[in-house]
Amino acid sequence: DERRIELKHGAGGTAMRDLVNETLAANFSDPADALVCLADMDDGAVVPIGDANLVVTTDTHVIDPPFFPGGDIGRLAVSGTVNDLAVMGATDVRGLTSAVVVEANYPVANLERIADSMAATCAEADAPVVTGDTKVMGNGELDGVIVNTAGVGIAEHVTPDAGLSPNDVVIVTDSVGEHGISLLAEREGIEFGSDLESDVKPLNGLLAAALETAGEGVTAMKDPTRMGLAGALNELARKSGVGIEIREERVPVTSDVKGTGEMLGLDPFQIANEGVAVLGVAPTAAEDVLTALRDHPKGTNAAAIGKAIDDHRGRVVLDTGIGNRYLREPASEPAPRIC
Amino acid sequence: DERRIELKHGAGGTAMRDLVNETLAANFSDPADALVCLADMDDGAVVPIGDANLVVTTDTHVIDPPFFPGGDIGRLAVSGTVNDLAVMGATDVRGLTSAVVVEANYPVANLERIADSMAATCAEADAPVVTGDTKVMGNGELDGVIVNTAGVGIAEHVTPDAGLSPNDVVIVTDSVGEHGISLLAEREGIEFGSDLESDVKPLNGLLAAALETAGEGVTAMKDPTRMGLAGALNELARKSGVGIEIREERVPVTSDVKGTGEMLGLDPFQIANEGVAVLGVAPTAAEDVLTALRDHPKGTNAAAIGKAIDDHRGRVVLDTGIGNRYLREPASEPAPRIC
Ligand SMILES: Nc1ncnc2c1ncn2[C@@H]1O[C@H](COP(=O)(O)OP(=O)(O)OP(=O)(O)O)[C@@H](O)[C@H]1O
Ligand SMILES: Nc1ncnc2c1ncn2[C@@H]1O[C@H](COP(=O)(O)OP(=O)(O)OP(=O)(O)O)[C@@H](O)[C@H]1O
Ligand SMILES: [Mg+2]
Ligand SMILES: [Mg+2]
Ligand SMILES: [Mg+2]
Ligand SMILES: [Mg+2]
Ligand SMILES: [Mg+2]
Ligand SMILES: [Mg+2]
Numbered sequence: 266d267e268r269r270i271e272l273k274h275g276a277g278g279t280a281m282r283d284l285v286n287e288t289l290a291a292n293f294s295d296p297a298d299a300l301v302c303l304a305d306m307d308d309g310a311v312v313p314i315g316d317a318n319l320v321v322t323t324d325t326h327v328i329d330p331p332f333f334p335g336g337d338i339g340r341l342a343v344s345g346t347v348n349d350l351a352v353m354g355a356t357d358v359r360g361l362t363s364a365v366v367v368e369a370n371y372p373v374a375n376l377e378r379i380a381d382s383m384a385a386t387c388a389e390a391d392a393p394v395v396t397g398d399t400k401v402m403g404n405g406e407l408d409g410v411i412v413n414t415a416g417v418g419i420a421e422h423v424t425p426d427a428g429l430s431p432n433d434v435v436i437v438t439d440s441v442g443e444h445g446i447s448l449l450a451e452r453e454g455i456e457f458g459s460d461l462e463s464d465v466k467p468l469n470g471l472l473a474a475a476l477e478t479a480g481e482g483v484t485a486m487k488d489p490t491r492m493g494l495a496g497a498l499n500e501l502a503r504k505s506g507v508g509i510e511i512r513e514e515r516v517p518v519t520s521d522v523k524g525t526g527e528m529l530g531l532d533p534f535q536i537a538n539e540g541v542a543v544l545g546v547a548p549t550a551a552e553d554v555l556t557a558l559r560d561h562p563k564g565t566n567a568a569a570i571g572k573a574i575d576d577h578r579g580r581v582v583l584d585t586g587i588g589n590r591y592l593r594e595p596a597s598e599p600a601p602r603i604c
Numbered sequence: 605d606e607r608r609i610e611l612k613h614g615a616g617g618t619a620m621r622d623l624v625n626e627t628l629a630a631n632f633s634d635p636a637d638a639l640v641c642l643a644d645m646d647d648g649a650v651v652p653i654g655d656a657n658l659v660v661t662t663d664t665h666v667i668d669p670p671f672f673p674g675g676d677i678g679r680l681a682v683s684g685t686v687n688d689l690a691v692m693g694a695t696d697v698r699g700l701t702s703a704v705v706v707e708a709n710y711p712v713a714n715l716e717r718i719a720d721s722m723a724a725t726c727a728e729a730d731a732p733v734v735t736g737d738t739k740v741m742g743n744g745e746l747d748g749v750i751v752n753t754a755g756v757g758i759a760e761h762v763t764p765d766a767g768l769s770p771n772d773v774v775i776v777t778d779s780v781g782e783h784g785i786s787l788l789a790e791r792e793g794i795e796f797g798s799d800l801e802s803d804v805k806p807l808n809g810l811l812a813a814a815l816e817t818a819g820e821g822v823t824a825m826k827d828p829t830r831m832g833l834a835g836a837l838n839e840l841a842r843k844s845g846v847g848i849e850i851r852e853e854r855v856p857v858t859s860d861v862k863g864t865g866e867m868l869g870l871d872p873f874q875i876a877n878e879g880v881a882v883l884g885v886a887p888t889a890a891e892d893v894l895t896a897l898r899d900h901p902k903g904t905n906a907a908a909i910g911k912a913i914d915d916h917r918g919r920v921v922l923d924t925g926i927g928n929r930y931l932r933e934p935a936s937e938p939a940p941r942i943c
Contacts, residue, residue, distance in 0.1 A: 401614025
């Protein structure tokens with residue numbers, strides 16, 4: 266085997282999934298009692314602890330630059346893991362871990378900013394860091410700082426990617442693309458008159474409101490991270506064995522994101538978010554969930570963007586207003602290290 | 605604040621603890637119901653889930669080289685986290701996470717070896733990886749591959765660092781120093797006629813045997829990792845508010861480790877292990893625990909090396925055979941990236 270790792274292997278798409286299934290997790294075996302496990306490739310795993318559903322998740326955050334308009338690696342690390350728990354149904358976070366790896370010679374003041382941002386985001390999400398780890402690599406052995414956050418939470422009702430049924434309404438909680446587009450714009454050094462910035466944020470409070478309103482009426486949830494909205498919708502469709510029909514005009518995208526995306530040649534549907542969730546909701550509950558989301562300060566832009574259907578299984582059909590096309594999962598990330 | 609991160613900040617000793625307390629975790633707040641939390645700086649945190657004590661822990665493994673005599677980064681990553689859970693009393697591992705960060709251009713075949721080694725160690729420890737993450741950094745942005753493993757487990761009886769009482773017997777489960785000394789010898793390019801190699805291994809099965817025998821008679825446990833046996837004993841003494849008296853001649857050290865340590869100027873008491881645990885055991889239970897440990901294939905070298913005492917509080921007194929001296933926590937690791 267002469268193959269080498271390429272950037273696409275870390276992009277969250279097909280190349281990564283193949284590497285995980287064929288190499289990284291090829292010989293792992295799931296515990297017999299896991300409710301959601303490795304084979305499901307969901308946002309986290311679910312293992313029973315007595316009567317409780319314990320959700321477990323992990324993400325390493327390698328974002329470059331670590332400070333960006335609208336956030337930083339600390340806010341991203343807490344939000345990312347809180348959101349993976351929340352979209353599994355675990356809006357009640359019982360503990361986060363903070364594992365920092367930093368390069369020798371890194372400014373302590375920067376670490377301080379990152380840690381303070383983590384603490385503020387933890388307070389915002391009512392999600393405590395309970396334990397951590399700190400490692401230092403030699404100068405030149407690591408580009409700056411990276412942060413792994415794992416997390417555990419309790420889900421009363423588990424909302425897996427595979428939960429969609431035909432006719433379930435598909436809701437997005439916020440406009441898409443701000444995080445990835447603003448980050449790449451910043452990286453390209455593009456100046457805006459506008460205030461385009463990342464909307465990275467923890468969503469467990471918002472999603473708890475949806476779950477309180479509809480309970481099992483919320484059938485599936487996912488955060489559209491590295492592969493963007495297009496990636497998340499395709500995964501939901503594939504795992505649920507349904508088609509998904511999306512009305513393009515209904516997907517909230519700000520004009521700044523649209524404009525900058527066009528300038529950079531980037532599709533806002535195909536770029537990383539970390540402050541947005543996609544929900545599947547039973548048709549009878551959809552109206553109430555949408556109202557509950559919009560009543561929450563983090564859900565004012567929530568929109569019903571389409572629904573699950575019985576044909577086109579495993580695929581996402583985009584109604585562009587003048588006809589239909591398949592919305593495909595992007596082949597790869599447009600740029601590495603944006604989350 | 606003009607300070608820069610130095611290698612000592614990742615060494616597990618005073619400099620790291622100060623960085624954690626003053627910077628990395630300065631503004632984190634512990635959940636009200638945590639039984640063991642950040643402030644305790646123990647091997648993991650303990651949060652209640654219904655009636656169960658859930659132990660949560662994390663470690664990033666940055667070892668260099670990733671393949672070494674006796675093991676590799678995969679075996680180390682699983683063992684390290686299983687052992688931090690086990691020394692908190694959570695020998696029943698409910699889930700591990702595997703978060704891999706790898707440099708572009710890294711050989712896929714090496715990742716395969718690492719993942720297979722993780723899988724084999726998971727099977728050995730009956731500790732399933734339930735979820736993971738994969739990120740790729742650009743060529744030159746990371747030196748090879750690092751692995752974060754977090755873990756959750758259930759403790760019937762929690763065994764914190766602070767659990768020692770005067771007269772508790774201090775037991776070590778194996779000879780010390782193999783891991784660190786063999787790794788540094790390898791790194792220095794020293795050739796041996798001997799078969800000196802790391803004894804990295806998961807210990808939850810062994811420690812379960814001790815807990816089954818003595819229950820609450822096992823009062824404290826810790827794994828002597830980055831700061832070696834000296835570091836672990838000093839932490840146990842400090843946190844428990846007792847002194848610890850150790851008989852030097854009773855501490856098992858192989859002659860290979862002794863000889864190579866002398867050649868390299870390294871003290872086997874002050875170097876990293878990952879396959880050794882230190883136990884505090886109530887005097888009435890000590891004999892039975894020692895027998896249970898020795899009856900287990902991973903505990904044949906177990907030895908009672910000393911006891912907790914009422915004076916010299918917070919310190920470790922080493923009886924050298926010709927007198928006493930304080931066994932101090934090493935000021936810093938002898939070398940970075942050995943675990
Ligand atoms: N190294 C690995 N070992 C085992 N499983 C992995 C590994 N990497 C990823 N996975 C699994 O693959 C699935 C997809 O992972 P991915 O990281 O894309 O999900 P995510 O965390 O929701 O997304 P993101 O990382 O973009 O936030 C998850 O179920 C995850 O557990
Ligand atoms: N970045 C961090 N944020 C919060 N707490 C931290 C951080 N780094 C370390 N800690 C805490 O400091 C204590 C000591 O950590 P340390 O990593 O030395 O323990 P360990 O994992 O048992 O040892 P090792 O990493 O050598 O195996 C732990 O309680 C840990 O939770
Ligand atoms: Mg996710
Ligand atoms: Mg994620
Ligand atoms: Mg650690
Ligand atoms: Mg430990
Ligand atoms: Mg450890
Ligand atoms: Mg991930």
